[in-house]
Amino acid sequence: VGPHCLLGExxxxxxxxxxxxxxxxxxxxxxSSVKIVNSVVMDHVTIGDGCSVQGSVVCSNVxxxxxxxxxxxxxxxxxxxxxGSEYRGESLAKKEK
Numbered sequence: 750v751g752p753h754c755l756l757g758e759x760x761x762x763x764x765x766x767x768x769x770x771x772x773x774x775x776x777x778x779x780x781s782s783v784k785i786v787n788s789v790v791m792d793h794v795t796i797g798d799g800c801s802v803q804g805s806v807v808c809s810n811v812x813x814x815x816x817x818x819x820x821x822x823x824x825x826x827x828x829x830x831x832x833g834s835e836y837r838g839e840s841l842a843k844k845e846k
Contacts, residue, residue: 750762750766750768751767751768751769751770753769753770754768754769754770754771754772754773755772755773756768756773757773757774757775757776757777757792758775758776759775759776760773760774760775760776760777760778760779761777761778761779762779762783763779763780763781763782763783763798764781764782765781765782766779766781766782766783766784766785767783767784767785767786768785768786769785769786769787770786770787771785771786771787771788771789771790772788772789772790773785773790774790774791774792774793774794774809775792775793776792776793777790777792777793777794777795777796778794778795778796779796780796780797780798780799780800780815781798781799782798782799783796783798783799783800783801783802784800784801784802784803785802785803786802786803786804787803787804788802788803788804788805788806788807789805789806789807790802790807791807791808791809791811792809792810793809793810794807794809794810794811794812794813795811795812795813796813796817797812797813797814797815797816797817797832798815798816799815799816800813800815800816800817800818800819801817801818801819801820802819803819803820803821804820804821805819805820805821805822805823805824806822806823806824807819807824808823808824808825808826808827808828809826809827810826810827811824811825811826811827811828811829811830812828812829812830813830814829814830814831814832814833814834815832815833816832816833817830817831817832817833817834817835818834818835818836819836820836820837820838821837821838822836822837822838822839822840822841823839823840823841823842824840824841824842825840825841825842825843826842826843827843828841828842828843
């Protein structure tokens with residue numbers, strides 16, 4: 750975890766993670782080989798192995814499965830991003846029923 754970062758209490762990180770200029774909320778689980786740059790990750794977020802999050806805002810209770818790439822995205826609360834997805838400049842949120 751580099752300078753200019755905040756890591757919330759109860760958050761866990763796997764091996765070879767890199768967090769730069771970002772805020773990580775409380776009780777997050779971050780897998781191995783994850784890169785987080787210039788982003789805000791809120792509380793209770795699960796990030797799978799090999800994900801890359803750049804310039805994005807990830808709301809509470811979101812689940813990013815393995816090898817997800819997000820660049821300049823917003824992810825709404827409780828959204829699940831499927832493994833291997835790649836998004837740039839998009840807003841992801843649950844469809845209202």
